[in-house]
Amino acid sequence: MGDYYGDGFPEELKVTTEFLKRGQERYNIQCAICHGTSGNGKGVFTKYSTVVPADLTGPGFDDAANPAYRPDGKIYDTITNGWNQMGGYGPNISVQDRWAIVAYVRALQHAAKNPVK
Numbered sequence: 001m002g003d004y005y006g007d008g009f010p011e012e013l014k015v016t017t018e019f020l021k022r023g024q025e026r027y028n029i030q031c032a033i034c035h036g037t038s039g040n041g042k043g044v045f046t047k048y049s050t051v052v053p054a055d056l057t058g059p060g061f062d063d064a065a066n067p068a069y070r071p072d073g074k075i076y077d078t079i080t081n082g083w084n085q086m087g088g089y090g091p092n093i094s095v096q097d098r099w100a101i102v103a104y105v106r107a108l109q110h111a112a113k114n115p116v117k
């Protein structure tokens, strides 16, 4: 599909609480060191490096009307193949787990926009 990334999850996957929990566990192991446990890009890694991980809860990431919007397929692709300074994790994370992480990143974005009062 060239530069077009689809939105939505593969049909055979069901986004359940179980699936999200799996995504959370994987995210905290594989991504939080750089992107932070809340997804804001301020993981511990940033203290030791000049590399600036993306704020996954930043403007546009979850807003389809924003030109900076990242569809589900784009986030999946970033995990698989990397993006600029971020390396790919394709060989290290199973396909199922990559989608679970995408689902969890969506949950983090939702949480950032809707703080618990």
Ligand code: HEC
Pocket (backbone or CB within 6 Å): 027, 030, 031, 032, 033, 034, 035, 045, 051, 052, 053, 054, 056, 070, 074, 075, 078, 079, 083, 084, 085, 086, 087, 089, 101, 105
């Ligand atoms: C070693 C640090 C590191 C780890 C671990 C890491 N990232 Fe990243 N990530 C980065 C950096 C740095 C960028 C910004 C890259 C750039 O723009 O050059 C980035 C960018 C991104 C982006 C934005 C891509 C875009 O469209 O602009 C997404 C989404 C992302 N990371 C998701 C993840 C997920 C999910 C994981 C866990 C599987 C993860 N990252 C693990 C460092 C990391």
